[in-house]
Amino acid sequence: MLAFEKALEMGCTGIETDIQRTKDGVLVLIHDEYVNRTTDGVGLVCDYTYKELKKLDAGKFKDKRYKNIKIPTLKEFLSYVKDKNIKINLEIKNSIIPYKGIEKEILFEILNTKVEDNIIVSSFNHNSMIELKTMYPKIKIAALCEYIVSDLEKYKIDKFEYIHPNYIFADKKEILKCHNKKMGVNLYTINDEKNMEKFIKYKIEGIITNCPDKLKEVIDKKKF
Template sequence: MEETLIYAHRGSKGTHPENTLIAFEHAIHLGVDGIELDVHLSKDGHLIVIHDETVDRTTNGTGYIRDLTLTEIKRLDAGSWFSTEYEGEQVPTLSEVLELMKNTTLYLNIEIKADIIPYENIEEKILQAIRDSDFDEKRIIISSFNHYSVAKFKKLAPNIETAILFMEILLDPWEYAKTVGATSLHVYEPVAFTETAHEALKNNFPVRTFTVNNKNHMRALMEQNISAIMTDYPKEALTIRSELKKKETGT
């Protein structure tokens, strides 16, 4: 069986200000297998890497991303809310993250945050950013809770992997995923422990689960060969995976 991959959720969110370049750099340095991030559109059409629809929680500013220009967003401090150590960290663009990661071997999971605000043409813009950066498309995974967005992206770029995000226990979700062109499932942590996840894996559908921060849960999911875990504490997950590998090989 293939080992469980470890994705840094919004970078190393538990130890650094989420969705910032310093958080992504730290995750890369740790040796994770992939990074997960979120993308919105600014007022002037730039792809902004941030989780919420507003800048209120993770910067010293206020307002919706869709109502702010890139220049206005770049003026904000996205680090001090987490720790004064990170004062001056900016909100990155997707292009900046692609540039940071393109010469690594890591996977990049881009979550399209179009489930609350249906950003116009965000799928086309993301695809253009990927291609402009010369990033290896085999290392890209596009996911969203907005399955219309997933379906649209798949039509634009059939060779890029897509995943549906969901939080419920669904009946045969891999069959539903096929109808929107998705080839993997990104599930809420409790779902990863259910028969749904086991059956999906048997049907050759990768199951990646968010957000796994409990060490016992990390270990249990790795032991059941879940495809990947997304965690705010990638260093801890890497340590547990290393311990399990030593136990398995007897070294």
């Protein structure tokens, strides 16, 4: 939660985060399927109960100043952002571990918090996104992928509201193709100023970055 608070202090207009599920069905925000890299624990998130997960330290790996930071729940996060007027990109991490039924559970939390208008739900599991859209047609979905054109054709995802490709494989022509299909383009993960400026000029809808302060400087400086 400290990271989300800091992001808003830095001027972010949106937050991207990742959803896994505990052994006892609690939706939590952590990028990796394993807890090893970002906590003092070992093993898969899905093998921990929420009570067990809360015992892990998710801050001191970064710096001893952040000792005792805990992995947040989706419910906790949505409660925090519901009055913030920012875009929220929830990535379901269900392409490696399928987390059966997680779409319905996430949708419940979104609708219960009444933040659906500000939400984009994304995943590399495109069938999962289609299932979510079937449940609630008003929800905005995004297809995470590496390439734009080949993936549009291969996975038939041109009916999604957004596509989230790796910026390394994106170019102006392919972005235009998405725009012609009325699809928004949010690129990941751009951390250098040169590429930030380049893709902003291509009229993409959003940049996912680890350096929001740098992106804000680019936007303010260039006055796009």
